[in-house]
Amino acid sequence: MSLVDTIRNAFVPINREGWPFIAGFAGVSVVLGVFSTSLFWIGVILTAWCAYFFRDPERVTPVDDRLVVSPADGIVSAVGPAVPPRELGLGETEMTRISVFMNVFSCHVNRSPVRGRIVAIEHRPGKFLNAELDKASAENERNGLVIDSPHGRVAAVQIAGLVARRIVCWTEAGNDIAVGDRFGLIRFGSRVDVYLPQSAVAKVAIGQTAVAGETIIAEFGAQAVSPLVRVS
The missing domain is CATH 2.70.70 (Glucose Permease (Domain IIA))
Known part of the structure; x- marks a missing residue:
């Protein structure tokens, strides 16, 4: 695998349906960070999970009607x-x-x-x-x-x-x-x-x-x- 392919695979597209949820998780994380560093990092982890959930990678589909x-x-x-x-x-x-x-x-x-x-x-x-x-x-x-x-x-x-x-x-x-x-x-x-x-x-x-x-x-x-x- 080339360096270009490695970099491309590291940044999987996020489906548009996920952006409001990711933004919401991120916003809550910032607010929690005002009160607790631990809660902030928990929020960061949940935000990362949300982004991962809404990933939308390209796929290679076999084209055969059978x-x-x-x-x-x-x-x-x-x-x-x-x-x-x-x-x-x-x-x-x-x-x-x-x-x-x-x-x-x-x-x-x-x-x-x-x-x-x-x-x-x-x-x-x-x-x-x-x-x-x-x-x-x-x-x-x-x-x-x-x-x-x-x-x-x-x-x-x-x-x-x-x-x-x-x-x-x-x-x-x-x-x-x-x-x-x-x-x-x-x-x-x-x-x-x-x-x-x-x-x-x-x-x-x-x-x-x-x-x-x-x-x-x-x-x-x-x-x-x-x-x-x-x-x-």
């Missing part, structure tokens, strides 16, 4: 058949669901798993259960995008979590979206479910680390086969 990439950074928490949320209009038939759980240290910028046209965006209020729980898909507050992709309709559902109380979506129904494009963000710890046609073959396992816009989580096509998995 491939589905992860919509989020985090840990794969579920892989298997599931009925998509009713409001998405995808019917009562089970689809292949892959879930990625984000903790408070994950990058929370969400990216499109496939390319296509967004035919619907549906937001539903709900609870704020731990997003790692399977029932969070049905009971928690969520925002779902339905994408008309080259291999059928795919849904990406942003799910609020125990700490996350704000789902942000930057796109609209009717827009075209490319695989890996940023479409939203969730504050502060949450999950994204991807619902795929049954012709998709999952390429990840529960417990695997995923990187938004880069990790291939599924593949379409007759040649796609499920990967062998070893736990060590």
Whole structure:
């Protein structure tokens, strides 16, 4: 790695959604510093964490319509058949669901798993259960995008979590979206479910680390086969 690359990687861009929070943490740190040096440094650490949380690094996305990439950074928490949320209009038939759980240290910028046209965006209020729980898909507050992709309709559902109380979506129904494009963000710890046609073959396992816009989580096509998995 060159010196230029090292310097560039040290200064990861911060998403615009984070600037008000970073400024707020910094302001509180200054005020606390008037009363206590210890409190000031605690505030500095929390400000640094806030900046880290809202990081928005560039990603290198594989461009192949057969491939589905992860919509989020985090840990794969579920892989298997599931009925998509009713409001998405995808019917009562089970689809292949892959879930990625984000903790408070994950990058929370969400990216499109496939390319296509967004035919619907549906937001539903709900609870704020731990997003790692399977029932969070049905009971928690969520925002779902339905994408008309080259291999059928795919849904990406942003799910609020125990700490996350704000789902942000930057796109609209009717827009075209490319695989890996940023479409939203969730504050502060949450999950994204991807619902795929049954012709998709999952390429990840529960417990695997995923990187938004880069990790291939599924593949379409007759040649796609499920990967062998070893736990060590």
